[in-house]
Amino acid sequence: MEEQLAELAAKVAALEAKANTTNTMFTETYYYLTIPLMVIIHAGFLAYEMGASRLKNVLASGIKNILAFAFMVPTFYYFGWFFYWALQPGPMAISWQQGIDFANPIGEVMGPNLADNVTGVFWGAFTLFAATTASIFSGAVIERIQVAGFVILAIVLGSFAWVVGAAWGWSAAGWLVTEWGYHDFGAAGLVHAIAGFFALGVLINLGPRIGKFNPDGTANDISGHNLPFTVTGLMLIIVGFWGFLMACVLVPGESWSFSPDKWTTIYGTPLTLGTLSFNILMGFAGGIIGAWMITRDPFWMMSGALGGIISCASGLDLWHPAQALVIGFVGGAALKPCAAFLEKFGIDDAVGAVTVHGTIGIWGVMAVGIFASGVPALSGDAGVATTSFMGQLVGAVVMFLLGFVPGYVVSLILKILGLLRVGEAAEIAGLDPTKVPVQAYPEGIAASASPAE
């Protein structure tokens, strides 16, 4: 009998070990796959920006966009990931030891390690968050920004500014969460609003493209060379968003997981992937329909798709699907009027990034305060902070400042140093013929047949 019991215990132990290995491998694979999915966001941004550029600037816009991604990877390795861990106790505190424990680039933690299946894939997913944040800003400044100045700004945004927002509001230990109950599951505030208002700060110093505004202040439409390319790019961004939002979820059953058997948010609160499926799709649809109702324009319809998801992003784990559609619909319908309002102030946002990500990001954060107050913001027993209008408002203000202030200040410094704007002659001639060694369309593009033909 004792022998049989011992044999059974050994079998149970072996099965348990096998289950643990399977869970760990699943976890590693899960986050690993979010990375290529988020790379699709960058394929989308690349197509989007190049399509939105005039023929004379197509490749220069592409180069700028590719470099934002390239420089984000090493800088997030050197210090972005470190700041995410070190700044969580903020706003006026820093935990150097936590940064060193989790993200020291000159220690063994940030390299191949057979005893660590998670740091590399987490870092990879967060690096793609960072690159996405930088790329959001990238589109707003096309056709007149210097590449070197742009790369410096992208690094400040992607490897520092949004990281501060994430440390404060996207961690169960972040002070915005523990003290204010701030809830931003899908990063409407800490990625989109920060990137959008960072872009606004830069645009004020960068100025509009030559020819955008008339002497009386009225705006001219500067169409990109390939709207189908732009619209397809936007759809690719939506595809990649599934990877982005997938990476916002914590897998259960690991030593660092919040739950042994439930998916959780980054705050430790429960959800299912089914919840995300309902609400992402309904927000997406609501955004398109709202934008179509107001504009009838495919560019704004696909921007509406993005705006719809961003509108719902903070509370994607909380909404009823029909509510998600309404929130997305409002975001989609608001896009063009908000963009037109911004233009009245002489701001030339070439792709509507300030509106789609900044304004709608704030709407997404506040939607939780308006429609989802009183929800426990963290896991655990009674007494944890709950979501509230005031908590979301504080978070929205913090996210606005974390974006706008560094964007404005750093771009002002670059302007003083002569590193911000391209020369007037180069802007008029086009950036491709000025500095790119190859042509986008060496055989030219045939003109459309006229209606009479």
Place this chain on the structure above:
Amino acid sequence: MGWGFDEPTWNAVTGAYYTALGAEALWVGLSIVCCVVALIFGSMHEKAAYRREQDRNGR
């Protein structure tokens, strides 16, 4: 600077393993230099291109 560990087989390797183990700071420093140098050269190329265009058009 190179391989960085002395194990003759993989059997005893259970933790961190990579070339340059123990010399991470040097390689991190070199990689930073690569990024900074590329950015400086990129900026110089860009400035020269704008100057050329300005000279050609006189503005």
